[in-house]
Amino acid sequence: MTAPEPNAPPLHAALTRHDRAAGRLRDFSDALAHRLPGSWNAATKAPFAYSPTYADAMDRLWDHNHVEWALLNFAQEEAALLDGPDKELLIVLPRPRRPGQFLVAALAPPGLTGTLHLHHAPDGIAVPADPARAAAAIERRFLPRYRQAVATVRGPALEEAHLLAQEALAEWDAISDSLCDEHGVPLDEDAYGARQVQRDAEAWTPFETFLFHGPAAIHDAQAALTTLTFPATTTGRWSHQLRELNGALAEGTRIRDDWDTYLADILNHRTGPGRWRAFNNALETRNAEAWHAITTFIDFTPVLHAIHDAERQQAQERKVSAARAAAARARSTTAAATPKRGTRLPTHAAPTPPSWLPAPPHTPGR
Incomplete structure (x- = not known):
């Protein structure tokens, strides 16, 4: 994703008069940072549209939904960045055409490109302007998806990074002797x-x-x-x-x-x-x-x-061994419960009458 050209056609105005109130985004992002779990820091960027921060946000934005739409189609006058305890980096924007709401999304980890960036994006969410409710929504609905996405791309991202670093070293080794x-x-x-x-x-x-x-x-x-x-x-x-x-x-x-x-x-x-x-x-x-x-x-x-x-x-x-052991136990249980061919089943004798019953009468001559 690249930032629009400086000479691109003018974008729509993103903010209503209420949203342009001085310090509104700054106050919201500061309050939000204090309510999120762990140690978070907030920094407000203004002016934001077409600034270096905007270009970096467009390149690293980990969202293919509302936040991407808002950045591409509306001239955002300001934005806030939230830096988390595990180097999470979130961007906060006023939601276009929805006064009283903000958009929150993540910037992708360093070096995440291609399909890893495209297919694992934890799309951002809309939150109310109340910092307490917004922090609860981010903690419950967004951060778990973000952390799961980071865990999913961790192995492939490290493999790709290691390969790129090896290539840089190999190129240096190949040319340094000639110098x-x-x-x-x-x-x-x-x-x-x-x-x-x-x-x-x-x-x-x-x-x-x-x-x-x-x-x-x-x-x-x-x-x-x-x-x-x-x-x-x-x-x-x-x-x-x-x-x-x-x-x-x-x-x-x-x-x-x-x-x-x-x-x-x-x-x-x-x-x-x-x-x-x-x-x-x-x-x-x-x-x-x-x-x-x-x-x-x-x-x-x-x-x-x-x-x-x-x-x-x-x-x-271990999974295969457990399956084999379970199958062996099942076979041994079945074998113990099934009689062998040719084995005579025991006949049950008539029950012995209780001792307190009177003896049957003796019939002479019988």
């Missing part, structure tokens, strides 16, 4: 540095996918590892690789959070032509600082898939 002499010294420092910057940027994008999905994926793998019946050498190796991934996750998260704050400060407080130069320089430094964590992600992410496959295989084996 150096036989002693490994760069022939042209500028050309070598520019290609290194490109490598870091290409690898950072899939690494962000790992930063989002990694905590849950590693947690699930560690839990599964305790149930697997494998040799100690195998489980020990997998446990070590999970610890390495955890370290890369912690390092990458720290780098991302530190630099996000610094990058936001550049955008919010600097002006003039040096603003974007400082921003791009900061991005390059962030990506380079994360390179060690990125290579750890490339080296050890396959353990997540190995543990998942082993868990699934052993679960299937």
